[in-house]
Amino acid sequence: MARHAVLLILAALIAAGCATHARSAASDAPSASVAPSTLAGHWQGDVNETASVLVIRTWALDLTIAEDGSWRGTIGKAKASGTVRTRGDRVVLDGVAVTPDGTQPVYFDLKGDDQRRWGETVTSFGRASVTLTRTG
Numbered sequence: 001m002a003r004h005a006v007l008l009i010l011a012a013l014i015a016a017g018c019a020t021h022a023r024s025a026a027s028d029a030p031s032a033s034v035a036p037s038t039l040a041g042h043w044q045g046d047v048n049e050t051a052s053v054l055v056i057r058t059w060a061l062d063l064t065i066a067e068d069g070s071w072r073g074t075i076g077k078a079k080a081s082g083t084v085r086t087r088g089d090r091v092v093l094d095g096v097a098v099t100p101d102g103t104q105p106v107y108f109d110l111k112g113d114d115q116r117r118w119g120e121t122v123t124s125f126g127r128a129s130v131t132l133t134r135t136g
Helices: 002-028
Strands: 041-051 054-065 072-074 077-086 090-099 100-110 116-123 126-134
Touching: 041 100, 041 116, 072 090, 077 100, 100 126
Parallel strands: none
Antiparallel strands: 041 054, 041 126, 054 072, 072 077, 077 090, 090 100, 100 116, 116 126
């Protein structure tokens, strides 16, 4: 009887996990498509390194997105560049930042609209929140 109860609890947990995964996959489904060319222009914002709930460091972002889907600018004092991809209504900035310590990968997966973008990213130092606002 105890073994049967354990199996029922295990089955319920598995079913709950599958339902949670299905809900999160559905909520990540794109609602609209964004063309990289509609993002062309000057964007500014920041990257905030976080530890728990405290902001540890902030780096200014100053980027220009070109009509061809490339981007370049600065992250803090580092020169950075890369490409823009879209996944439904999400925008992915992928590239590299060149620092005195070497080249660091850049990967920002951002949600938002054609005037403001935000998201979280995992970096070599931990987690960071990213915000960008179109300035021109």
